[in-house]
Amino acid sequence: MNMPNVHKCPGDGCDQGIPYNRLMCRADWYRVPKPLRDAVWETWDSGRGAASAAHTAAILAAIDACNRARAAEGVSAASSTAARGPGHV
Numbered sequence: 001m002n003m004p005n006v007h008k009c010p011g012d013g014c015d016q017g018i019p020y021n022r023l024m025c026r027a028d029w030y031r032v033p034k035p036l037r038d039a040v041w042e043t044w045d046s047g048r049g050a051a052s053a054a055h056t057a058a059i060l061a062a063i064d065a066c067n068r069a070r071a072a073e074g075v076s077a078a079s080s081t082a083a084r085g086p087g088h089v
């Protein structure tokens with residue numbers, strides 16, 4: 001029953017299915033500091049930067065910041081999901 005255009009939130013221990021045009025679920029997105037969120041949008045460039053190294057780096061930085069925030073809040077269920085790709089079209 002998987003929707004083809006949905007992926008799992010990259011937050012550690014977070015199982016939310018989210019649309020491919022979003023990087024992570026709303027709760028996790030707002031754990032990312034605004035400068036990193038802005039960098040994701042700027043490098044995304046309405047999709048033109050989707051596969052760029054800058055966008056990939058911005059995504060990985062955002063996911064890392066999110067998971068560090070989750071860990072600090074004690075909501076991280078695991079710490080072994082960091083090897084995933086960006087999962088972003």
Ligand SMILES: [Zn+2]
Pocket residue numbers: 009010011014015016024025026027028
């Ligand atoms: Zn999440």
